[in-house]
Amino acid sequence: MTVRFAVIGLAVSDLAASLAFYRRLGLVFPDGAEDQPHVEAELPGGLVLALDTEETIRSFHPGWRPPAGGGRVALAFRCDSPAEVDARYEDLVAAGHHGELKPWDAFWGQRYATVHDPDGNAVDLFAPLPAPGE
Missing domain, CATH: 3.10.180.10 (2,3-Dihydroxybiphenyl 1,2-Dioxygenase, domain 1)
Known part of the structure; x- marks a missing residue:
């Protein structure tokens, strides 16, 4: 099995x-x-x-009992583009969700952001950055 x-x-x-x-x-x-x-x-x-x-x-x-201190798990959602990372982050923050980490160009080659869901779980948003010269 x-x-x-x-x-x-x-x-x-x-x-x-x-x-x-x-x-x-x-x-x-x-x-x-x-x-x-x-x-x-x-x-x-x-x-x-x-x-x-x-x-x-x-x-x-x-x-x-729920774990003390919130943040029970982290999830990550791949977006289609760096612009979508920004748009999803702004949409969620505008809807009242906590923006933990504003979108940024991470050194590992992704546009990356973190927002918290209603229970304090980290939800990462990411998309590959264009290769240099693209």
Whole structure:
């Protein structure tokens, strides 16, 4: 039997806020997802991003508590261009999300930025920079 990585799961304190955030990044969740305790969005390549309310997790793990200090996980979204990194970052910050790291041209050859989702998870936005001379 082969084990295959299949799901990224996030515990969220406000499902509607998290859905709004990830939908702004282009993820598709079913209609009415705001009223569910567990929702999923299929990602390219077959992975799934699953969002569970803290109440849902406590329903089967009564002693569970969110990690202290926020920032439970980091996710990264590849954008089509450096300009899209800037636009996505500005859109999310304008919508009230915390911009942790403004877009910049990273020394490793990417336009890069970090914004926090409603639960304080780092969400990196990146795109390859054009090669010199392009």
